[in-house]
Amino acid sequence: MLRPWPVSLGDRISRSRDVPMYMQIIQAVIRDIERGRLTSGAYLPSSRELAQILGVNRKTVVLAYEDLIAQGWLDSTGTRGTMVATSLPDPVKRQHAEIEATMSNAAVDYRFAPPPERPLALPSGSGLKLDEGAPDGRLFPAELLARAYRSAAHNASRENGFQYRDPRGSPALRESIATMLKSQRGLPVTAENICITRGSQNGIFLASQVLVSPGDSVIVEALTYEPAVAAFRALGANIVPVDVDEDGINTDAVEYACRRNAVRAVFVTPHHQFPTTVSLRPERRLRLLELARQFGFAIIEDDYDHEFHFESQPLLPMAGYGPGLVIYVGSMSKLLLPALRIGYVAAPPPVIDAIAHMVSLTDGMGNTLTEDAAAELIENGELRRHARKVRQIYAKRRESFAAEIDKTLGDIADYRMPDGGLAFWLRFHDTDLDQMEQRAAAMGLRFASSRSFMTRADAPRGLRIGFASLNPYEARTALAALRKAAG
Secondary structure, eight states: OOOOOSSOSGGGOOTTSSSOHHHHHHHHHHHHHHTTSSOTTOBOOOHHHHHHHHTSOHHHHHHHHHHHHHHTSEEEOGGGOEEEOTTSOOOOOOOOOSSOOOTTTOOOOSOOOOOOSSOSSOOOOSSEEOOSSOOOGGGSOHHHHHHHHHHHHHHHHHTTTTSOOOTTOOHHHHHHHHHHHHHHHOOOOOGGGEEEESHHHHHHHHHHHHHOOTTOEEEEESBOOHHHHHHHHHTTOEEEEEOEETTEEOHHHHHHHHTTSOEEEEEEOOSSOTTTOOOOOHHHHHHHHHHHHHHTOEEEEEETTTTOBOSSSOOOOGGGTOTTTEEEEEESTTTSOGGGOOEEEEOOHHHHHHHHHHHHHHTSSOOHHHHHHHHHHHHTTHHHHHHHHHHHHHHHHHHHHHHHHHHHHTTTEEEOOOSBSSEEEEEESSOOHHHHHHHHHHTTEEOOOGGGGBSSTTSOOOEEEEOTTOOHHHHHHHHHHHHHHHO
């Protein structure tokens, strides 16, 4: 005789699902126990009976029952059969919808912090995406990367390097980056001053974690990098926007803000200001360092694309002549590939130790193989050769992109030819940017909103459009679509 069963499992077991049949039975039984449909001490059908009901092989049911018994959900009573474990508490019986809850449709019964209405990253999908200054990953030879990974894997196997290690990062990569920063950017650093991060954005967040407490003030420019502002806000910081002009951050406004707020950090992108691309003038750099000494704040210097400067020589980082005042954040994403997620922080050793502790809390140790592969590319000279090649390509794309802007958007947008970096800052006149962005989205054109760069309502609006990742045909198509969206 069939034992009582509150609800048949048949409507929840399907061969078309990509979950093994025995696992579907396990999940369905546990759900019925949790929902009170099966109570402690209730007997289940025999394995033969349930197999007949579900139209499956008896061994499938036996395997499910054995797993449930081993996990403590069911008890075997020998000849009397299988029942729900008597040690389980009686659940609160609830009414449930006919549709089974999954991770996709389940109501969340606990409190959590939802994401903002506008995500920080552009979602993937169809349509044309305009980035904010990414490199063209197609230009990096895949075989070089594969060879570097093979070498890193062989070395790790030989030296027992597959274990957990220093959260500051791969010793080889830290040494290579320190040598690069010292010889090419004038930073007085060794490997002890370097912590490897998962990209520059992760480096900014880690730096803010060791600097900022709830209620502290962080100065940012009125137009700036939105993920950095989001990181400061997530830690409870008070955001203080100040003006930015053709010479970079307004240091008089910084001093004014410091006299009215307990400022712990100033975030700047002095080499190629994000998003406007202007460079911070030397006199303002020195003034900002002097203000840091006077008011005791740290300067977070994000040098996200130092390698690509097309007019004269690039300005040396502020960290080179103010090492005790600056936390320097850099990235290898523009030289290598964004997907590798390699960034770094350069700072005095006590600060690096504090940042490494934060790494150990959230990441543990980073990615040894990827970091050692990157070190291999630096040491064997492949990265430098690649940089020379793409710098020439990007310089040509910069010129042709400017000509295409003149041709396609010249009557509605202004720009300043960027001395460096991989993007243009476009200022539109007599154009409703809100309507333009809505029309662009409807056309499948995806780019960062003009409002995403603004830290206060009266900041000047514009669009930051990357050119390096677009070949000539893609650039023409993108700008034509942008013109169509403008109306």
